[in-house]
Amino acid sequence: xxxxxxxxxxxxxxxxxxxxxxxxxxxxxxxxxxxxxxxxxxxxxxxxxxxxxxxxxxxxxxxxxxxxxxxxxxxxxxxxxxxxxxxxxxxxxxxxxxxxxxxxxxxxxxxxxxxxxxxxxxxxxxxxxxxxxxxxxxxxxxxxxxxxxxxxxxxxxxxxxxxxxxxxxxxxxxxxxxxxxxxxxxxxxxxxxxxxxxxxxxxxxxxxxxxxxxxxxxxxxxxxxxxxxxxxxxxxxxxxxxxxxxxxxxxxxxxxxxxxxxxxxxxxxxxxxxxxxxxxxxxxxxxxxxxxxxxxxxxxxxxxxxxxxxxxxxxxxxxxxxxxxxxxxxxxxxxxxxxxxxxxxxxxxxxxxxxxxxxxxxxxxxxxxxxxxxxxxxxxxxxxxxxxxxxxxxxxxxxxxxxxxxxxxxxxxxxxxxxxxxxxxxxxxxxxxxxxxxxxx
Amino acid sequence: xxxxxxxxxxxxxxxxxxxxxxxxxxxxxxxxxxxxxxxxxxxxxxxxxxxxxxxxxxxxxxxxxxxxxxxxxxxxxxxxxxxxxxxxxxxxxxxxxxxxxxxxxxxxxxxxxxxxxxxxxxxxxxxxxxxxxxxxxxxxxxxxxx
Numbered sequence: 255x256x257x258x259x260x261x262x263x264x265x266x267x268x269x270x271x272x273x274x275x276x277x278x279x280x281x282x283x284x285x286x287x288x289x290x291x292x293x294x295x296x297x298x299x300x301x302x303x304x305x306x307x308x309x310x311x312x313x314x315x316x317x318x319x320x321x322x323x324x325x326x327x328x329x330x331x332x333x334x335x336x337x338x339x340x341x342x343x344x345x346x347x348x349x350x351x352x353x354x355x356x357x358x359x360x361x362x363x364x365x366x367x368x369x370x371x372x373x374x375x376x377x378x379x380x381x382x383x384x385x386x387x388x389x390x391x392x393x394x395x396x397x398x399x400x401x402x403x404x405x406x407x408x409x410x411x412x413x414x415x416x417x418x419x420x421x422x423x424x425x426x427x428x429x430x431x432x433x434x435x436x437x438x439x440x441x442x443x444x445x446x447x448x449x450x451x452x453x454x455x456x457x458x459x460x461x462x463x464x465x466x467x468x469x470x471x472x473x474x475x476x477x478x479x480x481x482x483x484x485x486x487x488x489x490x491x492x493x494x495x496x497x498x499x500x501x502x503x504x505x506x507x508x509x510x511x512x513x514x515x516x517x518x519x520x521x522x523x524x525x526x527x528x529x530x531x532x533x534x535x536x537x538x539x540x541x542x543x544x545x546x547x548x549x550x551x552x553x554x555x556x557x558x559x560x561x562x563x564x565x566x567x568x569x570x571x572x573x574x575x576x577x578x579x580x581x582x583x584x585x586x587x588x589x590x591x592x593x594x595x596x597x598x599x600x601x602x603x604x605x606x607x608x609x610x611x612x613x614x615x616x617x618x619x620x621x622x623x624x625x626x627x628x629x630x631x632x633x634x635x636x637x638x639x640x641x642x643x644x645x646x647x648x649x650x651x652x653x654x655x656x657x658x659x660x661x662x663x664x665x666x667x668x669x670x671x672x673x674x675x676x677x678x679x680x681x682x683x684x685x686x687x688x689x690x691x692x693x694x695x
Numbered sequence: 696x697x698x699x700x701x702x703x704x705x706x707x708x709x710x711x712x713x714x715x716x717x718x719x720x721x722x723x724x725x726x727x728x729x730x731x732x733x734x735x736x737x738x739x740x741x742x743x744x745x746x747x748x749x750x751x752x753x754x755x756x757x758x759x760x761x762x763x764x765x766x767x768x769x770x771x772x773x774x775x776x777x778x779x780x781x782x783x784x785x786x787x788x789x790x791x792x793x794x795x796x797x798x799x800x801x802x803x804x805x806x807x808x809x810x811x812x813x814x815x816x817x818x819x820x821x822x823x824x825x826x827x828x829x830x831x832x833x834x835x836x837x838x839x840x841x
Contacts, residue, residue, distance in 0.1 A: 482780040484773060544774055553776060590777020603776060 287383040289375055296513035297388045303504025304395035308336045308402055311501050315494030315556070316406055319549075319602045322486040323682025324410045325692035331405050331414060335421040336398035342425055343394040350430035351438060352376075352393065358442040360431050378511040392508060393437075397429055399505075400457045404659075406604030407465035411475050413674050414687045419666040420468070428464060428658035432456050432651055447635065448647035449623055451520060452509035454564025454616045455651045462609020463652050466600060467659040472672065474599035476679050488548050495552040499528060502559045506566040519630065520566035524559070527578030531558020534582040542590075550586075553607060557585040560611035565619040570628030577622060581614040613648055620644035729838060730825035731799040735790045736762070736818040737810040742788050748809045749792070752801055755841060758791040768816030787818060793828055795838055 313329040320328045339347075346365050353361035364370060367390070374386035401421050408417075435442040436456045443450065450456065475483070485491060506524045510517035535554025536546035561581030562574055569577065589606035600606060620641035623629040631640075666672055673679075678686030685691060737745060742759065749757065763784040770783035794802050803820055811817050830840040 479778070483778075484775050484780055547774065549775055586777075594777065 287375060287381070289383050289385045289388075290512075293378070293382060293384050293512045294388055296517070297384050297392055297508060297511060300504035300508025301388065301392045301395055303501045303508065304392070304399060305501075307498050307501030307505065308395070308399045309333050311494050311497035312399065312402055313494070314490045315498055315552070316409065316602050318487040318489065318491030318494060319485040320409055321483060321682070322693055323684055323691075325486065325684060326690055327414070327683030327687055328405075328409045330688060331409065331412075331417045332402040334414070335401050335405060335417055338418060338421050339398040339401050339425055340394050342422060343397050344390070347397055347425060347430050348390055348393065350426070351433040352389075356434065356438065356440060358440065358445070359435060361434050361438060361440075376511075379516075380512065380514075382512055384511060389511070392511075393433070396453060396457060396505075397425060397433070400429055400453075400461050401425055403457070403461035403604055403608055404465045404468060406602035406608075407469035407600040408472055409601050410683065411601075411674055411679050412468075412472055413670055413672065414683070416666045416670040416672045419669050420662050423662040423665050424464065424659060427661060428460065428655055429456070432460055432654060435650075436647070442650070443647040446643050446647065447640075448643050449568045449619050449640070450564045450616065450647070451566040451568050451619075452506045452563045454560070454612050454619070455647055458560045458563060458608040458612030459616060459648060459651045460612075460655045462605045462607070462612055463655040464659040465604035466598065466609060467656050468663050469598055469600045469605070471660065471663045471667075475601060476676060478599045479594065479597075485549065488552075491552055492548060495555050499555060499559060502528075502563075506563060510567055516567045516630075519571075522571055523562050523566050523569065523574035526571060527562035527565070527574035527581075528555055528558040529578070530575045531555060531561065531578035531582035534579040535586055538583050538586045553585070553589070553603070554582045557582045557607050557611040560608050561615035561618065563612070564615045565622060568619050568630065569622035570630065573622035573628050577615065577618045580618065581611045584614055585611050616648045617641060617644050729796050730828060730841065731794055731796060732823040732825040733790075733792045733794060733799065733802055733806070734821040734823070735792075735806045735810070736764070736787050736820075737790065737806070738812065738817060739786060739788045741810040741812075742790075745790065745806055745809045748805045749802060752798065752805055754792055754794060754798070754802060756792075760789045760791075762787050762789045766816070766819070785816065793825055793841055795841060 309332070313332045316332060317325050317329045344367055348367065349363055349365040350360055353363035353365075355361060355363050370386050370390070372385070372387065375383035376386045376389035377383055401424060404424070405412075405417060412420075433456050436444060436448065436450050436453070438444060443455065448455070477483070502524055503521055507517040507521040510520055532551050532554040535550045535557065539546050539550045558578035558581060561577050565574060565577055585607050588610040589603045593600060593603070593606055620643065621627060621637060623631040623640060624637040625631055625633045626637070635643075663672070674683060674686060735745070739761070746757070763786055765783050765785060768785060770781050770785060773780045773782055790806075792802065799822060803822060806820055827837060828840040829836050833840075
């Protein structure tokens with residue numbers, strides 16, 4: 255109903271802009287849809303909210319978790335990889351993901367934004383449209399944050415040059431195809447009816463699995479796990495967590511592409527699933543005999559945000575609360591038990607939180623979408639059928655991401671050597687890669 | 696005997712003097728010194744209480760520093776996402792006071808009673824002979840400089 259109201263207001267305002275005679279003529283010719291300024295404004299806002307998630311949100315969240323000698327390196331890698339992703343996106347990324355022609359895996363056309371003008375529009379999920387430039391920017395920030403997320407597992411030892419090469423290759427062979435499969439009409443998962451509201455598969459499972467594979471190839475940090483490597487500033491991590499949470503409203507509610515009621519559902523779910531996850535992580539710590547910690551709270555917040563990403567507009571409010579709680583508890587065990595047991599050095603738990611949390615979210619959405627569990631689904635697809643589709647999309651993403659990351663990492667290794675030499679690693683990448691220190695005191 | 700870090704910085708002899716002082720042997724017999732230098736390592740949250748109690752005794756000044764070290768309390772464990780690190784140096788407060796011979800036993804007793812929580816990690820009190828004291832502003836020396 256809200257959408258109809260906005261639509262009505264849009265029609266009213268456009269009618270005032272056009273001369274009466276011309277208006278009548280346009281109606282007769284079934285004029286091309288004009289973006290509703292309200293939706294456009296919301297999408298522009300959402301886009302910069304997602305940018306805020308990257309810089310400074312993710313940069314501070316990850317930066318605080320590293321040792322002080324790698325603070326600038328961590329933040330600069332995130333910023334520079336995101337910047338490169340933006341440029342790659344307008345050159346060939348948008349065309350590969352949302353081009354006018356294509357198959358189930360990839361699209362083409364509109365390379366270097368050919369043919370896109372201020373009048374171009376992109377369809378939303380209803381009969382509305384938004385300006386294509388706005389849509390391109392919105393999707394651009396998703397590509398940028400996803401590649402930045404991957405770096406969480408490789409920080410403190412992967413060279414800056416290697417990060418840049420990896421970013422270029424990985425976006426091209428992993429991110430753009432998966433974004434096409436999930437979000438573009440004709441994409442593999444899209445046509446199967448996979449539910450992924452804001453990118454649980456494309457962004458989080460994809461980034462998490464890629465992070466794990468990259469960390470395995472790269473090897474452990476020198477001294478891991480015998481040498482203590484406590485986070486150097488949980489204060490900054492907490493600040494980053496807050497910025498991520500706020501920015502995530504652009505990510506989730508923005509993914510509706512309109513400022514309508516479904517965006518409202520995505521918004522409230524992004525509040526409550528996250529709140530639930532933050533508290534449940536701390537509860538789990540208590541039940542395991544430890545103190546409820548600040549880092550636990552932050553980790554829970556992020557796990558909840560990740561899990562609610564595919565679910566945002568696809569589940570009911572209390573379904574989201576349950577989803578956040580489950581994701582938080584499972585991610586707790588993934589980072590504090592599974593990781594030490596398996597022995598891989600996923601430095602900042604990109605896999606443990608984004609990979610695992612993304613999988614819980616993607617598969618959980620299959621269950622919680624069903625009206626019997628309070629979801630907004632119409633019940634036309636049986637719950638287990640939907641779950642199977644979700645599992646299939648998750649499995650395919652894992653496979654694609656893993657294989658693509660192997661290729662991207664080895665190309666980066668060939669061109670740059672991949673890993674900082676032992677001396678640079680001990681001195682810290684701030685001084686050895688960038689010639690600076692984060693803190694001069 | 697375990698050497699604490701703060702002991703290692705000063706003369707080791709301080710320890711034996713401290714022990715003998717606490718055992719009630721008059722340290723004043725040694726070298727004819729008329730002043731004592733007291734170093735107390737206490738739990739940080741006890742500082743205000745100790746300061747007030749010593750002020751009531753007539754102690755005119757003290758030097759306080761934040762220090763780290765370990766004794767029988769060993770350390771504590773920090774956990775970050777399940778990764779446990781044991782931190783073996785704990786924060787303490789070090790108080791340094793110069794007092795006259797006569798005041799020394801009362802000061803030691805007061806610190807001991809005020810700073811005690813009767814739990815491990817309460818700290819220690821060391822007493823050293825003090826050769827001389829000079830007030831920089833006036834040039835006064837020894838007892839009149841305290």
